[in-house]
Amino acid sequence: MRRLYVFDTTLRDGEQSLGITLNVHEKLEISRQLVRLGVDIIEAGFPASSPGDFESVRQIAAEIKGAVVCGLSRAVEEDVDRCWEAIKVAEQPRIHTGIAVSPVHVDKKLLMTPEQVLEAAVAAVKRAKKHVSDVEFYAEDAFRSDRHFLARVLEETIKAGATVVNIPDTVGYATPWEYGELIGWVMENVKGIERVIVSIHCHNDLGMATANSLAGIKAGASQVEGTINGIGERAGNTSLEEVIMAIYTQKGRYGVQPSIDTREIAATSRLVSRITGVPVPAHKAIVGANAFMHASGIHQDGVLKERTTYEIIDPEVVGIPKNKIVLSARSGRHALRHRLAELGYELEGEELGIAYERFLHLADQKQEVYDEDLHALMGEKPVNGSGRLVLKNVAVATSGQSQATATVTVDLDGTVITDAACGNGPVDAVFKAIERLLGCKVTLEDYSLRSVSRGKEALGDATVKVRVGESGLIIGRGISTDVIEASARAYANALAKARAIH
Numbered sequence: 271m272r273r274l275y276v277f278d279t280t281l282r283d284g285e286q287s288l289g290i291t292l293n294v295h296e297k298l299e300i301s302r303q304l305v306r307l308g309v310d311i312i313e314a315g316f317p318a319s320s321p322g323d324f325e326s327v328r329q330i331a332a333e334i335k336g337a338v339v340c341g342l343s344r345a346v347e348e349d350v351d352r353c354w355e356a357i358k359v360a361e362q363p364r365i366h367t368g369i370a371v372s373p374v375h376v377d378k379k380l381l382m383t384p385e386q387v388l389e390a391a392v393a394a395v396k397r398a399k400k401h402v403s404d405v406e407f408y409a410e411d412a413f414r415s416d417r418h419f420l421a422r423v424l425e426e427t428i429k430a431g432a433t434v435v436n437i438p439d440t441v442g443y444a445t446p447w448e449y450g451e452l453i454g455w456v457m458e459n460v461k462g463i464e465r466v467i468v469s470i471h472c473h474n475d476l477g478m479a480t481a482n483s484l485a486g487i488k489a490g491a492s493q494v495e496g497t498i499n500g501i502g503e504r505a506g507n508t509s510l511e512e513v514i515m516a517i518y519t520q521k522g523r524y525g526v527q528p529s530i531d532t533r534e535i536a537a538t539s540r541l542v543s544r545i546t547g548v549p550v551p552a553h554k555a556i557v558g559a560n561a562f563m564h565a566s567g568i569h570q571d572g573v574l575k576e577r578t579t580y581e582i583i584d585p586e587v588v589g590i591p592k593n594k595i596v597l598s599a600r601s602g603r604h605a606l607r608h609r610l611a612e613l614g615y616e617l618e619g620e621e622l623g624i625a626y627e628r629f630l631h632l633a634d635q636k637q638e639v640y641d642e643d644l645h646a647l648m649g650e651k652p653v654n655g656s657g658r659l660v661l662k663n664v665a666v667a668t669s670g671q672s673q674a675t676a677t678v679t680v681d682l683d684g685t686v687i688t689d690a691a692c693g694n695g696p697v698d699a700v701f702k703a704i705e706r707l708l709g710c711k712v713t714l715e716d717y718s719l720r721s722v723s724r725g726k727e728a729l730g731d732a733t734v735k736v737r738v739g740e741s742g743l744i745i746g747r748g749i750s751t752d753v754i755e756a757s758a759r760a761y762a763n764a765l766a767k768a769r770a771i772h
């Protein structure tokens with residue numbers, strides 16, 4: 271069995287998704303969970319891209335132990351140096367530098383000749399090598415490149431000291447047969463390739479990223495790059511959880527062994543979804559809410575007789591524990607703590623007390639509290655665990671033509687205040703009333719509402735993305751059986767975060 275190195279780029283390529291901006295605390299929280307999951311390399315960001323990204327990478331490098339911390343850099347000397355400045359404190363630092371190699375990128379984007387590209391690639395690797403021994407070179411848009419040029423660039427960058435070479439399908443254009451064939455060709459034809467780790471990096475524009483990655487592994491790659499939940503540019507990157515579980519279920523047929531704790535997959539997926547505000551589709555493989563649900567009578571009958579009739583993965587393997595008790599308003603603190611621990615949330619003391627209060631509030635609204643409700647409850651994290659801004663009451667009156675008036679009461683640093691506003695529909699009225707209460711200028715960038723769990727008392731889970739004044743994007747989440755209250759909670763949650771930052 272060959273060791274398969276898992277390279278997570280949720281915080282770099284994943285963060286490049288439309289509408290995702292993470293602050294340093296959020297990136298640190300995801301990094302800690304990636305270590306629990308057991309990824310080998312965390313690509314923490316692109317330090318030269320902004321001071322904020324530099325600082326996030328630096329803090330992750332300073333804190334994270336037990337995984338390589340990698341920074342991305344263009345093949346430009348200043349970028350490479352800046353990248354090193356950010357990662358040099360890491361226990362295991364890596365610079366990931368590179369340049370595009372396909373004709374369309376070289377001629378039309380870089381406006382360079384192939385010889386200039388080759389020169390820049392070699393110079394960047396040499397510069398990175400001055401700082402650190404672990405240097406990965408990426409040949410952007412490798413799949414659409416001329417093979418002989420690709421081979422030259424890889425040979426020269428290996429000679430210059432690259433320890434890992436990354437062969438991306440940057441635009442998700444490949445199909446599995448072609449991508450596997452390219453990786454096989456590289457393994458056979460590039461001089462010096464046996465001295466380095468070959469890495470694969472696929473995008474999902476044709477929905478093939480997982481299949482292409484598996485084809486690349488089968489053809490000899492020993493490092494796979496991707497993101498949690500497959501988030502990333504356009505249609506996203508390879509979903510690491512899908513590749514890992516495909517290898518796991520195929521039991522040795524790929525001839526590789528990743529060092530991943532699969533029981534952390536569900537918790538990692540939920541954390542990334544909560545922090546990025548990008549929901550996981552219900553039918554998403556491995557981590558979707560319906561991935562282990564059996565709806566039809568024939569399937570339910572089969573699974574009850576023998577789980578493997580319709581289930582290829584035991585949900586417990588990916589961290590979804592079997593549910594043995596149903597929680598309700600009669601359940602005690604101990605039962606809640608026990609179930610939350612099974613779901614991956616270890617709470618004690620004051621944190622448990624706050625969660626229990628919120629659980630009782632929810633259980634009063636619903637007869638039975640399911641696991642999905644608990645995940646939603648934990649996803650609606652109170653800011654600083656305390657009530658700097660607590661929503662106390664929301665009342666809405668609507669009158670024809672979508673006009674609505676909302677009266678909102680909040681506890682703001684211990685003082686209970688109420689205000690009202692009119693709006694274009696109840697949600698708009700509630701948001702305006704909250705803005706009046708806090709006296710701040712808010713730009714709503716995105717608002718979404720989805721239903722969680724089952725039954726007519728299903729929870730509404732609202733997500734808002736806002737900017738407060740000149741702030742970056744702030745994500746707030748709120749849940750309630752009343753969708754207007756859920757929306758109000760999400761808005762208040764985002765504004766509480768904004769207050770905590772300033």
Ligand code: KIV
Binds near residue numbers: 438
């Ligand atoms: O898709 C790609 O080519 C990339 C590189 C920067 C590694 O993300």
Ligand code: ZN
Binds near residue numbers: 283440471473507
């Ligand atoms: Zn990419």
